[in-house]
Amino acid sequence: MNRPHRLRVSVVVVTKDRPEMLAGLLASLVGQSLEPDEVLVVDNNSTRSYLPVFEEYRPRLPLRTVVERVPGIPAARNRGIAEATGDLILFIDDDCRAEPGWVERMVRPFYLNPHIGAVGGEILSETRAGGLVEQFCVEETLMRMGRSDGGAA
Amino acid sequence: MIIDITKCGYQRGYLPRQGIGAFHAFFPTANAAFRRQALQAVGGFDSRCATGEDIDLCIRIAQADYELWFEPTARVTHFHRYTLRGLARQWFQYGYGHAYLFRKHGAKHRVELYRYDRSETDGGPFGISRVLSIPFPIPGMIFLSSYHALHLGVIAALVAFGAGAHVVGWSALAAALLFAARYFGPRFNTGSPRRSLALAGIRYLADSAYVVGGVMGGITQRMIFLEATFRTRRGAPPRARAGRAPVEPLSIGEASDAT
Numbered sequence: 001m002n003r004p005h006r007l008r009v010s011v012v013v014v015t016k017d018r019p020e021m022l023a024g025l026l027a028s029l030v031g032q033s034l035e036p037d038e039v040l041v042v043d044n045n046s047t048r049s050y051l052p053v054f055e056e057y058r059p060r061l062p063l064r065t066v067v068e069r070v071p072g073i074p075a076a077r078n079r080g081i082a083e084a085t086g087d088l089i090l091f092i093d094d095d096c097r098a099e100p101g102w103v104e105r106m107v108r109p110f111y112l113n114p115h116i117g118a119v120g121g122e123i124l125s126e127t128r129a130g131g132l133v134e135q136f137c138v139e140e141t142l143m144r145m146g147r148s149d150g151g152a153a
Numbered sequence: 154m155i156i157d158i159t160k161c162g163y164q165r166g167y168l169p170r171q172g173i174g175a176f177h178a179f180f181p182t183a184n185a186a187f188r189r190q191a192l193q194a195v196g197g198f199d200s201r202c203a204t205g206e207d208i209d210l211c212i213r214i215a216q217a218d219y220e221l222w223f224e225p226t227a228r229v230t231h232f233h234r235y236t237l238r239g240l241a242r243q244w245f246q247y248g249y250g251h252a253y254l255f256r257k258h259g260a261k262h263r264v265e266l267y268r269y270d271r272s273e274t275d276g277g278p279f280g281i282s283r284v285l286s287i288p289f290p291i292p293g294m295i296f297l298s299s300y301h302a303l304h305l306g307v308i309a310a311l312v313a314f315g316a317g318a319h320v321v322g323w324s325a326l327a328a329a330l331l332f333a334a335r336y337f338g339p340r341f342n343t344g345s346p347r348r349s350l351a352l353a354g355i356r357y358l359a360d361s362a363y364v365v366g367g368v369m370g371g372i373t374q375r376m377i378f379l380e381a382t383f384r385t386r387r388g389a390p391p392r393a394r395a396g397r398a399p400v401e402p403l404s405i406g407e408a409s410d411a412t
Contacts, residue, residue: 021232024232070200072200073182073198073206074198074199074200074201074202074206075198075200077182077197077198077206078197078198078200081189081192081197081198084189086189087188087189088186088187088188088189089186089187089189089192090185090186091182091183091184091185091186091187092183092184092229093182093183093231095231095232095233096183096184096229096230096231096232097229097230097232098229099227099228099229099230101226101227102227102228102229105224105226105227106184106186106224106227107186108224109222109224110186110188112222113220113222115218115219115220116188116219116220116221116222117187117188117190117191117194117214117215117217117219117220117221118180118185118186118187118188118191118210118211118214118219118220118221118222119180119185119186119187119221119222119223119224119227120179120180120181120184120185120186120221120222120223120224121180121184121185121186121224121225121226121227121228121229122184122224122225122226122227122228122229123181123183123184123228123229123231124228124229124230124231125230125231125232125233126230126231126232131235131236132348132351132352132355133235133236133237133240133355134234134235135352136240136352136355136356136359137235137240139352140356140359140383142235
């Protein structure tokens, strides 16, 4: 296949007031089979401090952080797009955990066809359909149960 | 209901780029990737979206002639805990936000009636059909399901009894009961009646939150907006079929030397 250049990969995550959730996500981005060129955290005007989390992960990830003061997910994601340097922008939420091959598998299809503009992956819920409400969500396929350990690639 | 492709049985590969109104395949942004040129071509996310900014973005990217590729092997695990209050709030907000999406994508000065396909194999993608489209001064999207029919029956009965038309009132009430049976009946498991009742209650609450959210969102958008509800077929989740099969198989060896 003709490949003019390698595609730069930015992972963008929006977060607000839950540093411990973000820490779990960042942990899942360490040691990906394809390391992203940058992990951009957009703090949507949190009142809680993310500094300890950022300090912990800065040596382990190509981490960049920005603060977006305009509240709301679309504004924060647009800030992420504006700040990101990648040819590809991968969005993931702070309450998610990526499997170890996630970045690579999201990036691959873009090499396949230059007309692919968007790639979507599978979202599983942590295995624990405890209460009736969660059983309802499973029955209506609002959520699909998956592995709580993030699974093997 | 605007259907998230990760929940409706799509296969790995290209997704249909045609929607019906604002019913369209999309990727939730919890696990979605975009080519920068595609984002720039459409101008990024629409900050006027209360919810559904991911649906709106995928609609516009597809309209800009980019392909959407579903890659189910790229998995993330989500840690959200669902509570009854959280579920109701979430579906209210989905309904509220969808009104704007319908206003933005394909709303005309027409009232359009939609329903679920009667079988898995007829109709268009998403298992949804448009059954009627009539000219009207303001846009309208009305989804007909047994949920709506049952409430219409109750309202009609109340009006008829109030007006003293007892025969009409009883007929409307009978019709409402029939639709109530269609709404609650197919999911009822006689082996565990209490669990069935509880699940039916949760479904009724989620449907109601969605419909009320949609009506209120519709008022702000100056349109008639009656949301879809969960399908009532026994055990059948909302399903959609890929309108186009994956055409280019992708081997792991082929792609891994790309990086």
